[in-house]
Amino acid sequence: MRAPARTLMAVGIAAALAVPAFAAEAPHPAKQHWSFSGFFGTFDRAAAQRGFQVYKEVCASCHSMQYLSYRHLAALGFNEEEVKAIAAGVEVPDLNDEGEAVKRPGRPSDRFASPFPNEKAARAANNGAFPVDLTLVTKAREGGPDYVYAVLTGYKDAPSGFQLQPGMNYNEYFPGHQIAMPPPLSDDQVTFADNTKASVPQMAKDLVTFLSWAAEPELEARKAMGIKVILFLIVLSGLLYAVKRKVWADVH
Amino acid sequence: MASTSAMFDNKLVKWVDERLPIFSTMQHAGMEYPTPRNLSYWWNFGSLAGFMLVVMIVTGIVLAMHYTPHADHAFASVERIMRDVNYGWLIRYIHMNGGSMFFIVVYIHMFRGLYYGSYKAPRELLWWLGLVILVLMMATAFMGYVLPWGQMSFWGATVITNLFSAVPFFGEHIVTWLWGGFSVDNPTLNRFFSLHYLLPFVIAAVVFLHIWALHTTKSNNPLGIDIKGPQDTIPFHPYYTVKDMYGVAVFLIFYALFVFFAPNMLGDPVNYVPANPLQTPPHIVPEWYFLPYYAILRAIPNKLLGVIAMFGSILIFFLTPWLDTSRVRSARYRPVYKWLFWVFVICCIALGWAGAKPPEGLALWVARIGTVYYFLHLIVLMPLVGWFERPLPVPKSIATPVLSAQPMEKA
Ligand code: HEM
Numbered sequence: 001m002r003a004p005a006r007t008l009m010a011v012g013i014a015a016a017l018a019v020p021a022f023a024a025e026a027p028h029p030a031k032q033h034w035s036f037s038g039f040f041g042t043f044d045r046a047a048a049q050r051g052f053q054v055y056k057e058v059c060a061s062c063h064s065m066q067y068l069s070y071r072h073l074a075a076l077g078f079n080e081e082e083v084k085a086i087a088a089g090v091e092v093p094d095l096n097d098e099g100e101a102v103k104r105p106g107r108p109s110d111r112f113a114s115p116f117p118n119e120k121a122a123r124a125a126n127n128g129a130f131p132v133d134l135t136l137v138t139k140a141r142e143g144g145p146d147y148v149y150a151v152l153t154g155y156k157d158a159p160s161g162f163q164l165q166p167g168m169n170y171n172e173y174f175p176g177h178q179i180a181m182p183p184p185l186s187d188d189q190v191t192f193a194d195n196t197k198a199s200v201p202q203m204a205k206d207l208v209t210f211l212s213w214a215a216e217p218e219l220e221a222r223k224a225m226g227i228k229v230i231l232f233l234i235v236l237s238g239l240l241y242a243v244k245r246k247v248w249a250d251v252h
Numbered sequence: 253m254a255s256t257s258a259m260f261d262n263k264l265v266k267w268v269d270e271r272l273p274i275f276s277t278m279q280h281a282g283m284e285y286p287t288p289r290n291l292s293y294w295w296n297f298g299s300l301a302g303f304m305l306v307v308m309i310v311t312g313i314v315l316a317m318h319y320t321p322h323a324d325h326a327f328a329s330v331e332r333i334m335r336d337v338n339y340g341w342l343i344r345y346i347h348m349n350g351g352s353m354f355f356i357v358v359y360i361h362m363f364r365g366l367y368y369g370s371y372k373a374p375r376e377l378l379w380w381l382g383l384v385i386l387v388l389m390m391a392t393a394f395m396g397y398v399l400p401w402g403q404m405s406f407w408g409a410t411v412i413t414n415l416f417s418a419v420p421f422f423g424e425h426i427v428t429w430l431w432g433g434f435s436v437d438n439p440t441l442n443r444f445f446s447l448h449y450l451l452p453f454v455i456a457a458v459v460f461l462h463i464w465a466l467h468t469t470k471s472n473n474p475l476g477i478d479i480k481g482p483q484d485t486i487p488f489h490p491y492y493t494v495k496d497m498y499g500v501a502v503f504l505i506f507y508a509l510f511v512f513f514a515p516n517m518l519g520d521p522v523n524y525v526p527a528n529p530l531q532t533p534p535h536i537v538p539e540w541y542f543l544p545y546y547a548i549l550r551a552i553p554n555k556l557l558g559v560i561a562m563f564g565s566i567l568i569f570f571l572t573p574w575l576d577t578s579r580v581r582s583a584r585y586r587p588v589y590k591w592l593f594w595v596f597v598i599c600c601i602a603l604g605w606a607g608a609k610p611p612e613g614l615a616l617w618v619a620r621i622g623t624v625y626y627f628l629h630l631i632v633l634m635p636l637v638g639w640f641e642r643p644l645p646v647p648k649s650i651a652t653p654v655l656s657a658q659p660m661e662k663a
Contacts, residue, residue, distance in 0.1 A: 136525075139516065140521050140524035218334065222342070226508060226511070230505060230512070234505065237505065241498055247490050251491065
């Protein structure tokens with residue numbers, strides 16, 4: 001292994017075993033109300049569609065969502081024609097019959113096109129920071145959807161005395177408070193077809209609904225099945241308990 | 253055995269049984285098996301553990317059909333299972349939470365054994381086989397957690413395999429050999445997948461021996477006294493088959509709440525970030541069921557001693573049949589040990605809490621005091637209490653739970 005990687009790994013192990021972690025304390029993200037939380041939660045389709053629009057028009061220039069395909073969007077209520085149109089609006093890399101690299105319009109079966117060909121290119125375009133893939137981000141952070149919402153709306157002026165590195169931005173909820181992503185949202189940045197006012201909190205909320213769907217597209221099916229399974233098991237337990245009582249009647 | 257073949261009416265069954273007594277063996281072991289009539293619900297956890305092993309093997313085999321054990325593809329293949337495989341999310345969440353459920357069940361099963369003295373003669377071998385199962389389960393769970401190749405998979409594997417570097421002289425060589433290279437990488441993932449598939453079948457074989465030993469010594473019971481005759485027992489079927497089935501159904505409600513409504517509650521969110529050898533997560537923590545051992549490891553400033561204490565904290569249970577000097581099995585009749593048992597349970601939970609925190613401040617002190625008490629309980633208090641405690645009078649038999657005159661008249 002290359003020496004720097006080895007050193008890094010040794011540092012990591014030492015950190016895990018002995019040295020106290022240094023994550024700077026960030027305030028707890030406030031609990032938001034989400035349509036998809038609770039036993040009967042479902043994704044608010046209108047919000048998720050608006051969220052997708054913001055992703056497409058704002059975030060997609062930096063962040064990939066590589067585990068989604070355009071066909072998955074049907075689950076948000078887009079019809080077949082709309083999905084086709086969304087896919088066709090994107091250029092995806094492919095090989096032609098002569099084996100040459102070409103770009104062609106996307107198809108519903110294609111994965112979401114990534115803005116950068118690889119991590120190096122992404123870092124080069126972002127001051128060395130890496131814009132993470134967003135497909136799983138609400139699942140991959142402590143605090144989940146509340147945290148992502150808090151980061152998107154948590155940009156502030158740095159308090160006096162705070163040493164902000166060049167090219168960094170102050171964010172109340174990002175660990176260490178210095179984030180390389182410039183504030184991505186501003187009021188009326190997009191125009192929603194349903195005339196919802198595109199305020200920053202509104203867009204953040206819609207985005208997080210969309211991102212939560214992207215992270216857990218099975219959520220609605222899972223919860224609906226869960227209710228049935230639990231009800232079935234309660235009845236089954238009751239029946240088995242009755243049988244058990246009956247069988248044991250002569251022992252007690 | 254062959255004579256019992258006569259009891260089968262079905263000609264084919266009889267024909268087979270006379271040549272290979274598989275039906276009469278099942279009849280003896282699964283139906284007639286004379287079981288104490290007074291087992292409490294704490295005795296359900298053995299069958300629940302067996303149930304979990306089956307669940308893990310079945311879901312695991314299905315997952316393996318869709319999973320790709322390669323460092324470049326493992327993470328994405330798990331996402332494909334979650335998104336594109338029919339009911340893949342269900343299979344994965346059952347397996348993922350199943351690991352936790354398996355440990356909950358087995359830990360309760362073991363504490364039950366500790367409380368009722370199930371490790372004492374004549375059940376020492378039965379207890380040891382259980383411990384072998386526990387160690388195998390830990391190895392299996394650890395390697396399984398590496399397979400999705402998230403950040404915690406990678407860094408957990410790095411930290412734990414590195415513990416072997418504490419071995420004098422050969423440490424570095426052992427670690428290189430375990431890794432199959434100079435860091436945790438694709439060869440490590442490949443061998444962990446192979447072993448993760450293999451070990452559950454080894455566990456199944458040891459469970460077979462465990463149950464064979466159980467059927468030889470017969471089950472212990474809440475009174476901790478021996479079976480004195482047929483009046484003390486009832487046939488396993490239908491009494492305990494129906495009771496175990498009821499137990500499975502209730503347990504499934506608990507299990508399903510996690511699978512369907514909080515599938516990631518017991519896991520670390522960081523494992524949804526793909527493995528990155530160049531970026532160490534701020535807190536590297538194992539799954540909850542390893543936290544007490546992790547606390548013991550980090551409580552001791554010397555690496556080698558920490559590793560010895562960690563492995564020792566499990567291996568020491570092989571000695572409990574002799575560390576416990578009391579002749580009375582059940583803590584029900586042991587006024588002092590009974591309390592110490594619960595203090596020990598709290599000690600284990602406190603160690604688990606400390607294991608989840610960075611090793612500093614209060615958590616470090618809880619880990620240190622907990623570690624000392626853990627070993628103090630097993631090495632010092634257990635033998636001493638057995639000598640000095642005055643047990644309460646134990647009943648004469650299971651069928652007539654009338655107290656005998658002399659407290660020591662038992663077993
Ligand atoms: C895969 C894991 C395991 C399975 C499938 C399993 C299965 C069983 C079953 C079915 C029984 C009979 C029912 C009962 O008494 O609860 C039993 C009894 C027993 N098991 Fe396990 N077991 C497992 C792990 C362990 C472990 C880790 C230990 C602790 C060292 C252990 C110690 C015992 C003892 C001492 C008994 C006799 C209990 C008594 O009769 O009091 N087992 N086991």
